[in-house]
Each structure stands twice: as C-alpha cells, then as structure tokens.
Amino acid sequence: MSIPASGTPALSIREITKSFGQTAIIRGVSLDIAAGERHAIIGPNGAGKTTCFNLISGRFPISSGEIYLNGERIDQLPPHKINRMGLSRSFQITSIFQRMSVFENLRCALLWSRGYRYSFWSPLWMQRELNAQAEFLLEDLNLHTRRDLPAGLLSYAEQRALEIGMTIAGGASVILLDEPTAGMSNTETDYAMDLIRRVTKGKTLVMVEHDMKVVFDLADVITVLVYGQVIASGPPETVRANPAVQEAYLGALVE
Amino acid sequence: MNGAFGKSWLWIAAVAFALLLPWCFYDFHTARHSGFMLSMLSQMGMMIILALSYNMLLGQAGLFSLCHATFFGIGGYATVHFLNAAGDGDLPLPMEIIPLLGGFSGLGLAIIFGYMATKQRATAFAMITLGIGELMATAALMFHHFFGGEGGVSTNRMIDHSLFGLTYASGVQVYYLILAWTLIATLAMFFLTKTPLGRMANATRDNFERAQFMGYDPRVVRFLQFSLSGLFAGIGGALYAITYEIVTFDALAGPLSANALLMAYIGGTTVFGGPVLGAVLITLLQSGVSLMSNSWLVYVGVLFISMVIFAPSGIAGLIMGHKPILRAGKLGQLVVPYIRVLVPGLLLVLGFVGLVELTSFLTIGAAQGKTLVLGGNKIDVHATMPWLVSAIALFGGGAWLRIEARHFRRVWDGLMADLKSADGKAERVLA
Numbered sequence: 001m002s003i004p005a006s007g008t009p010a011l012s013i014r015e016i017t018k019s020f021g022q023t024a025i026i027r028g029v030s031l032d033i034a035a036g037e038r039h040a041i042i043g044p045n046g047a048g049k050t051t052c053f054n055l056i057s058g059r060f061p062i063s064s065g066e067i068y069l070n071g072e073r074i075d076q077l078p079p080h081k082i083n084r085m086g087l088s089r090s091f092q093i094t095s096i097f098q099r100m101s102v103f104e105n106l107r108c109a110l111l112w113s114r115g116y117r118y119s120f121w122s123p124l125w126m127q128r129e130l131n132a133q134a135e136f137l138l139e140d141l142n143l144h145t146r147r148d149l150p151a152g153l154l155s156y157a158e159q160r161a162l163e164i165g166m167t168i169a170g171g172a173s174v175i176l177l178d179e180p181t182a183g184m185s186n187t188e189t190d191y192a193m194d195l196i197r198r199v200t201k202g203k204t205l206v207m208v209e210h211d212m213k214v215v216f217d218l219a220d221v222i223t224v225l226v227y228g229q230v231i232a233s234g235p236p237e238t239v240r241a242n243p244a245v246q247e248a249y250l251g252a253l254v255e
Numbered sequence: 256m257n258g259a260f261g262k263s264w265l266w267i268a269a270v271a272f273a274l275l276l277p278w279c280f281y282d283f284h285t286a287r288h289s290g291f292m293l294s295m296l297s298q299m300g301m302m303i304i305l306a307l308s309y310n311m312l313l314g315q316a317g318l319f320s321l322c323h324a325t326f327f328g329i330g331g332y333a334t335v336h337f338l339n340a341a342g343d344g345d346l347p348l349p350m351e352i353i354p355l356l357g358g359f360s361g362l363g364l365a366i367i368f369g370y371m372a373t374k375q376r377a378t379a380f381a382m383i384t385l386g387i388g389e390l391m392a393t394a395a396l397m398f399h400h401f402f403g404g405e406g407g408v409s410t411n412r413m414i415d416h417s418l419f420g421l422t423y424a425s426g427v428q429v430y431y432l433i434l435a436w437t438l439i440a441t442l443a444m445f446f447l448t449k450t451p452l453g454r455m456a457n458a459t460r461d462n463f464e465r466a467q468f469m470g471y472d473p474r475v476v477r478f479l480q481f482s483l484s485g486l487f488a489g490i491g492g493a494l495y496a497i498t499y500e501i502v503t504f505d506a507l508a509g510p511l512s513a514n515a516l517l518m519a520y521i522g523g524t525t526v527f528g529g530p531v532l533g534a535v536l537i538t539l540l541q542s543g544v545s546l547m548s549n550s551w552l553v554y555v556g557v558l559f560i561s562m563v564i565f566a567p568s569g570i571a572g573l574i575m576g577h578k579p580i581l582r583a584g585k586l587g588q589l590v591v592p593y594i595r596v597l598v599p600g601l602l603l604v605l606g607f608v609g610l611v612e613l614t615s616f617l618t619i620g621a622a623q624g625k626t627l628v629l630g631g632n633k634i635d636v637h638a639t640m641p642w643l644v645s646a647i648a649l650f651g652g653g654a655w656l657r658i659e660a661r662h663f664r665r666v667w668d669g670l671m672a673d674l675k676s677a678d679g680k681a682e683r684v685l686a
Binding site for chain 2: 057059078079080083084088089091095096097098099100104107108109111112113116117118119120121122123124125166167169170
C-alpha cells in the first residue's frame with residue numbers, strides 16, 4: 001500500500017454511473033473523501049446508496065467513470081484486490097461465517113493482512129501473535145464470552161458488532177459501513193456508535209445510515225444522494241440548511 | 256492447543272484397534288489370516304481416504320463434486336504403471352513410497368481439471384465436474400495404452416524393493432501398508448483443516464463474498480482445496496492398485512464418485528471424522544450384506560435417502576447432537592425412549608427387508624435357481640403368509656414408530672429445554 005501524498009483524497013469517485021439493463025441506478029456521482037474524514041451518505045430508499053458501496057468495493061462493475069483509492073485506480077479490480085489495497089466494507093445484511101466460531105471469524109478476517117495468504121503449511125494453533133490479535137479483537141468487541149459459539153447463533157446486535165470487527169480487522173485505511181445500526185434498539189445503537197468511533201479512529205470512514213442521530217453525531221461530511229445523483233455534500237450544518245435537501249429528504253424527517 | 260487434539264485418545268484407540276483387527280480373525284489351526292477380512296479391511300482403508308478427501312470438497316469447502324473417483328482412478332492406473340516400471344527395474348523406488356507417486360498423479364490431474372471446474376461454484380461447479388467424470392470415463396475406454404480398455408491394466412506388486420525388506424506377498428503385509436498410508440493421509444487432511452487454507456475453505460463455504468472482502472480470492476481457495484483433495488484421492492487409488500493388482504474402468508467411473516458422496520454424507524460432512532464412519536459402514540454393507548443379499552444396493556439407497564431426510568448431518572452429526580446432554584450427565588434419561596423407538600424401528604426395517612427379499616427371490620432369485628432360507632427353514636415366496644407378515648411388520652411398525660418418535664421428540668425437547676434454562680449461554684443458542 002503506497003502512502004498517499006498529502007492532499008490526495010483517500011477515496012475519489014469521478015462521474016461514476018451504473019445501469020442494470022435499461023435502468024440507470026447511479027447517474028453520475030462524483031465525490032472526494034479526504035483521509036481521516038467521517039463521511040455519511042444519506043438519501044431516501046432506492047437512492048443508490050448501497051449500490052454506490054457495491055461499486056466502490058468492486059462487488060459490481062461500474063458502467064462508466066473512475067474510482068481511485070489513495071490515488072490508485074481501483075474500478076477495474078476484483079473485490080479481493082481492492083481489499084488488499086486498503087479498503088474494507090461491511091454489509092447491510094449481516095455477512096459473517098455462520099457455522100464458524102466467533103473467534104474463527106475474527107481470525108479469518110486477520111489472515112490476509114498478516115501475510116498468511118493461502119498457506120496450507122502453517123498450523124494456526126501455533127501462530128501466537130495472530131491468535132493474540134484475534135483474542136484482543138474479541139475483547140475489544142465485547143464478544144469474549146461468545147468466543148466458541150457458532151457466529152450464526154449470536155444475537156442480532158452481537159452479529160452486527162462482529163461484522164464491524166471483521167471489517168476493521170484487516171487494518172484497512174478506508175472503511176465502508178453499510179447501515180451499521182439498522183434494526184437496533186436505542187441502547188444498541190448507542191453502543192454500536194461508540195464501537196464504531198473507537199475502532200475506526202484515525203481511519204477514513206464512509207457510511208450509509210438512516211438514523212439521523214447517528215449521522216449528525218458521527219459524520220464530518222454528509223452527502224445526500226437522490227435518484228443516483230448527489231444533490232448536496234458538505235458539513236452537517238450546511239447540508240441541514242440546504243433547501244433542496246430539506247425538500248427531498250430531511251424535511252420529512254426533521255420537522 | 257487442547258481443543259485441536261482433544262479427541263486424540265479416540266484416534267489412538269482407533270489405530271490400535273485397526274492394528275489388532277486382523278489378528279481377531281486369525282486362524283491359529285491353519286496359521287492363516289482370513290483373506291475375506293483382510294480384503295475388507297484393506298478396502299475400508301482406501302475408502303476412508305476416498306471419503307475424507309471427498310469431504311475436503313463437500314463438507315469443508317461446500318463444493319459438490321461429481322468426479323472425485325477420477326483422481327482416485329488415475330492414482331490407481333498410474334500406480335499400476337509405476338509398479339510395472341519398478342518390477343522391470345526402471346523405477347528404483349521402494350514399495351512404501353509408491354503410493355505417494357499415485358498421489359502426485361491425482362494431484363497433477365486435479366490441478367488441470369480443478370483449474371477449469373473451480374472457475375465456478377455451486378451448481379455450475381457440480382455440472383463441470385459431472386462433465387469431467389464422463390470425459391475421463393470415456394477416455395479410459397478409448398486410450399488403451401494407458402487405461403487398457405475394458406480389461407483394465409494389471410501388475411504384480413512384488414517388486415522386490417522395500418524399505419523394511421517386505422515382499423508384500425501376503426495380504427497382511429499389504430494391509431499394514433494400507434493402514435500406514437491411511438493414517439498418514441488422515442493426519443495430513445486433519446492438519447490441513449487447521450491451516451489458513453483449511454479455514455478459508457470453511458469461510459468461502461459459509462460466505463464467499465465476505466471472504467472476498469477480506470482479501471481472499473475464493474477461486475484460488477477452491478482451486479487449492481480441489482487440487483489437494485485430488486492428491487489424497489490419488490493415494491487412495493494407489494492403495495487400490497497395490498491391493499488388487501488390477502485397475503479397471505470401475506476405479507474412476509461415476510458409481511465410485513457417487514460412492515464417495517454416499518460415504519461422506521452418511522458418515523457426516525460436518526465433523527472431520529464423519530466420512531470415516533461412512534466409509535466403514537458402506538464397506539461393511541458392500542462386503543458383508545452383499546454376500547447375503549442381492550438387494551444390498553437397495554438398502555444403501557434407502558439408508559442414504561433416510562439420512563438426507565431425517566439426519567442431514569450424518570451419523571457423526573447425530574452422535575455430536577448428544578454431546579450437550581452427555582455433558583449435563585442426562586444421557587441416562589434417553590435410554591428408555593431409545594428402546595421404545597428401537598423396537599418399532601426394528602419391526603419396520605424387518606418388514607421392509609422381508610418385502611425386498613421376497614420380491615428379489617421371486618424375480619432374480621428364481622432366475623438364479625436360489626431359494627430363500629431363513630433360520631434353516633425354506634420359505635415359499637409364492638405363499639401369502641410371508642408377504643402378509645412382512646407387510647404387517649412394515650406398516651404396523653411404521654405407524655407405531657410415528658407414535659414413539661413423537662414421544663421421543665418430547666423427551667428430547669424437554670431435555671434441551673432443561674439444558675437451556677440451566678445454562679445462560681445455551682439460552683441464546685437455542686432461542
């Protein structure tokens with residue numbers, strides 16, 4: 001991973017579009033996200049927020065445009081290569097290894113970044129440092145009492161915490177979180193926000209979020225996406241005051 | 256780590272048992288081993304390797320392969336040629352090393368075919384492997400030079416070159432060679448499950464997309480896992496060639512691939528040792544029941560279907576399901592319910608076997624001029640009585656079993672509920 005020259009955005013999206021058949025979902029989105037920024041993408045249902053994440057992380061190919069990660073072009077690369085360059089994402093629908101233990105989930109998330117690659121000769125039980133890091137993550141996520149439980153048997157909030165843990169485990173510098181607090185109670189949301197703040201310290205964070213409290217609490221910059229286009233982007237106060245945003249989205253929610 | 260080898264006593268016991276087993280059937284009067292037993296035990300060894308290596312795909316990587324016998328077979332064919340070369344003095348290698356060459360043959364072919372098949376996953380993968388299996392089966396009949404056509408290729412295992420000065424003239428020496436290689440292969444496959452590749456195979460099985468977003472290319476994981484499973488299947492095939500000294504089309508054709516699937520599935524794909532149980536059981540049925548009945552394949556088929564419907568985690572899964580109850584010391588409470596299920600269950604099985612055997616003796620048996628003998632009494636398959644008794648046992652047993660199964664379910668659920676309230680952790684597990 002190259003160290004970006006100062007001023008190079010951590011993530012730079014230039015005029016990307018995406019169509020599924022005849023339907024244009026993303027209609028020319030451009031965004032620059034500075035290193036260390038906490039960026040929230042909001043917008044009504046069907047605005048293309050998750051699609052945007054899928055394009056950035058390489059899950060779907062883009063129809064046109066360019067995407068740069070720390071100055072390097074990534075829009076033609078498969079997801080695993082993008083990940084190795086320092087971008088990691090979580091999923092809106094919890095995406096963990098259901099049948100494997102919680103500990104095993106975290107250890108797997110650590111493997112590539114710790115240089116194990118496809119090794120079929122390193123016995124995992126002897127990798128002291130790796131195992132210690134996985135244990136540390138378990139503690140950090142407050143999941144140590146669930147260590148040996150199959151991840152599929154965790155409660156919903158615990159699964160979401162594990163999802164975040166697996167996303168940050170590889171040490172990526174750019175973290176994409178897709179609705180990390182969706183479906184949570186208020187207490188759970190507070191806990192999750194605390195966790196996100198803690199584990200993404202010093203990293204670039206991009207998140208899709210519906211909960212306005214979370215958005216205004218966490219984000220330095222908010223981008224509003226409506227029908228596949230950016231209608232506003234800037235600091236929370238500016239976005240909140242923007243009449244177009246109020247009309248399109250916030251108006252309905254924030255009196 | 257304790258967890259990794261916590262069950263080591265079970266392994267040691269199994270090995271000791273396998274070491275002693277031939278001597279349990281030793282005839283001290285004639286000072287000879289039972290040829291039937293040795294051949295069955297040897298068969299078990301190679302089937303254990305086949306089933307375990309198949310489970311590297313099905314259970315561990317979630318890959319449904321339909322061509323696993325291809326790599327077993329190629330290991331066998333190659334070994335015949337290696338043995339012939341060694342016998343002619345062209346290959347200065349001891350017998351003990353030859354199975355490894357068979358393994359490398361399996362590995363080589365698995366690399367080639369794996370490159371194609373592992374481009375895809377799930378259903379597309381299964382279809383490609385089906386094609387590969389058919390392709391190889393056809394090739395085996397076409398390329399006489401290597402495969403020997405319908406008659407296969409044969410060899411002589413007494414190559415007169417051994418690390419331990421053994422001739423391998425007797426079946427018991429071959430058995431111990433097979434046992435040693437079965438042990439090596441099993442330990443190696445177990446080791447693989449504890450490596451990054453083994454874990455990522457599990458991970459891509461559970462969720463290949465997540466694995467991608469952790470830096471892993473699921474295709475490479477599939478490819479490596481597929482290739483390595485071919486290595487072990489090849490070792491199994493080599494042992495087959497050494498035991499039978501002839502390898503034919505059967506060693507790589509579809510039915511053996513299906514057998515690999517049956518053994519792994521019936522034994523249980525979710526536990527490492529599951530396929531071992533399946534291999535032992537199916538080999539027992541194959542060698543034992545096939546002597547007694549023409550219809551043994553019917554029983555294997557019905558067993559497979561029943562397992563898929565009622566116990567998808569296989570025999571090993573069933574056993575593991577009792578672990579929490581055993582740990583709570585409540586296994587005793589299941590004894591009576593088990594007996595109550597077993598009695599009608601047995602009746603059902605007897606009724607079914609009765610009807611199958613009667614039918615079989617009415618048709619195939621009659622053609623072969625055989626008569627059905629039960630406990631020294633000849634049974635007239637044209638009389639009404641045996642049919643009636645069997646049918647009553649089948650349907651009566653079935654109806655009774657349904658009632659008892661419901662009772663068993665209640666006891667089981669009750670026990671599970673007790674465990675749940677006793678253990679705060681388990682509460683979330685079962686909720």
